[in-house]
Amino acid sequence: MKTICMLTQSWYDFDARVRRKAEALISAGYSVDVLSLTGRDGKKTYTLNGVNVYTLSLGKKRGSLVRYAFEYATFFVWSLLRLSLMMWRNRYVVIDVNTLPDFLIFAALPARWMGAKLILDMHEITPEFYMSKYGLAADSWSIGMIRYLEKASFNCADYVITISEPIRDLLIARGLRPSKTIVVMNAADEARFRSSMSPAVGERSTDAFVMMYHGTLIRLYGLDIAVEAFSLAQGEMPGAELWILGLGSEEAPLANLVRERGLTAKVKLVGAVPAGEIPNWLKLAEKVRRRDFADTSRCVS
CATH class of the missing domain: 3.40.50.2000 (Glycogen Phosphorylase B;)
Structure with a gap:
């Protein structure tokens, strides 16, 4: 049985988009592992509708940019180490990385070197997200860095999923190759x-x-x-x-x-x-x- 691993810095139980993908893959005959944040029930490892979930107790106490950076860095390092170890045992064929953050894709690089394909599912347009949330100017150094990481991230992926045609067009204008991206909109099950x-x-x-x-x-x-x-x-x-x-x-x-x-x-x-x-x-x-x-x-x- 082919095995797929999904990364999401969210509570898996409450992330409808990630859950729909994972459960669809289970229905199609794949085995699915998910690396995510520990939910409010505190479970470290559990199985939900056939999906194996492994979690990190980090919480979501975001507010300042410093706190965001800490949470992103911590989850990135944990995902990098955990996925690299799991890859040796499970030999995943695909790693599905869900943003934010965009640069979480780089935690899957060792898995790519061992043969896995990388998919980046971009749930948000990160520069605009932070411009709106913190009132940052479009020409600020921080937004410039976020745009650089965004481009490096989608260039690293083998395939890119976006949530709408306007966002796909925007990312193409920023350098995303049209041939490796598709739109999968959020829709009710x-x-x-x-x-x-x-x-x-x-x-x-x-x-x-x-x-x-x-x-x-x-x-x-x-x-x-x-x-x-x-x-x-x-x-x-x-x-x-x-x-x-x-x-x-x-x-x-x-x-x-x-x-x-x-x-x-x-x-x-x-x-x-x-x-x-x-x-x-x-x-x-x-x-x-x-x-x-x-x-x-x-x-x-």
Whole structure:
């Protein structure tokens, strides 16, 4: 049986994109190992739906660039050493590296020297991500370094996956060879909705009109604007509620904004929800707002 290894500096259980790929590979007859961060349950090693998961207890306490750098460097070194040792035993045919960070691809270089192909799945456009998050200028030395690492990373990969055509076009303009890249958009797993027969979770008032967001909580996605807009609309929609599912660096700022606007009874910050439970939450909402990866106009300079 051919074996594939996936790297992701995230909690595997909550990373819907990585999980869908891994479980699709299992269904296709491959053996799959994943290197990721230890989840909230603290499990170091476990198997989920046939996927073998190996984790590092690092946490996600990101805030400053220094903290980002520390977490990225620590996970990189651990992945480099762990993957190199596992490669001797398992002889992976493919290493699937999921960003961020882009340079995590270099942790798979020893595996390439031993015969594995490298795939880089670019979940974000890194320079624009940091420009938005920290207000960095496009011509700053730090963004210049990030752009250099981005290009070096996709040049290192045998194949590159992007999440939308606009991002693919942007990376091609930055030097990515068109012949080695494809687009695989984020999409819901319809099988989860068909098989979701358990009662809906959560509570809601009888007459509430629920609007819901599920995804990462970062400034780039404009959730502060959604809260402000919801505050303005209260007069016209007194029975409405806004539920925000997910974790991220904007969790505390959003909570503060909700309190400042007096919306604690109307805006609910639910926290992390496993991908398998999302269909049950959606049953409660009449309107759903999801991240639109195809619309990159707000984050591409």
